[in-house]
Amino acid sequence: MAPGDTLLVPRHHHMVSEFSSETGPLEAVLFFFSDAVITEFLAATSCGVTTAPRSKTALFSGSPSLREYVGALPRVYGRLQASPALVKSKLLELLLLLDLHDRQGQLWRFLAHENSQRARRNIKQVMRAHALADLSVADYARLSGRSVSTFQRDFKRAFGEVPSVWLRRARLDHARDRVIEGKDTIADIALVAGFSDTSHFIKAYKSQFDLTPKQHRLHLA
Numbered sequence: 001m002a003p004g005d006t007l008l009v010p011r012h013h014h015m016v017s018e019f020s021s022e023t024g025p026l027e028a029v030l031f032f033f034s035d036a037v038i039t040e041f042l043a044a045t046s047c048g049v050t051t052a053p054r055s056k057t058a059l060f061s062g063s064p065s066l067r068e069y070v071g072a073l074p075r076v077y078g079r080l081q082a083s084p085a086l087v088k089s090k091l092l093e094l095l096l097l098l099d100l101h102d103r104q105g106q107l108w109r110f111l112a113h114e115n116s117q118r119a120r121r122n123i124k125q126v127m128r129a130h131a132l133a134d135l136s137v138a139d140y141a142r143l144s145g146r147s148v149s150t151f152q153r154d155f156k157r158a159f160g161e162v163p164s165v166w167l168r169r170a171r172l173d174h175a176r177d178r179v180i181e182g183k184d185t186i187a188d189i190a191l192v193a194g195f196s197d198t199s200h201f202i203k204a205y206k207s208q209f210d211l212t213p214k215q216h217r218l219h220l221a
Contacts, residue, residue: 004062006098008110013056029070033091035143036130038111040088041095043139045108058110063101069094120145123158131170132192137163167194172208175201179213180220186213 009015017026098107126144140163141151152163159166175193178184187198195201206212211219
């Protein structure tokens with residue numbers, strides 16, 4: 001490795017460095033990518049590559065843009081308490097930046113391989129943790145460590161219904177809680193619940209709860 005290079009290492013592995021220098025200590029920045037970040041990146045950049053990498057690591061040569069990205073982190077965020085949403089966005093930005101410099105597709109192969117090697121996770125925990133995420137059934141399947149067909153079968157066994165029906169109700173239940181709190185606009189609640197069309201959200205809400213969001217708030221007042 002050369003100064004500025006980026007090395008990706010699989011989960012449950014560690015690296016031992018034999019670095020030595022008379023000019024100063026080794027400085028390295030470590031990034032840890034969650035399953036959710038990896039899944040979102042793969043969904044956003046799907047390139048049809050499904051073969052596993054020959055190497056268990058992925059090495060990227062340093063570049064000015066990557067050095068600027070890493071160097072800016074302590075300057076911009078060093079004294080801030082970053083929210084989980086901000087951390088996630090910065091990790092996605094790093095992966096997308098690496099992807100711009102990856103002409104051989106090794107990043108996508110490496111991360112797809114990592115996703116495929118995950119052990120199966122509790123499907124109820126996965127769904128409850130990510131019910132509001134803008135993910136497809138295939139994304140949820142990858143998050144749970146299953147193929148799509150296995151995920152759909154296990155989901156039906158766990159919840160007694162198909163994913164689309166469960167997700168719709170879970171998101172509307174979350175929307176109802178936000179409506180009751182009364183802090184957010186109906187349009188904002190609709191977006192959080194996954195509805196880009198507010199009128200569609202209002203119709204779905206009334207179908208679920210027999211009241212529109214506004215009627216629900218007036219009823220509670």
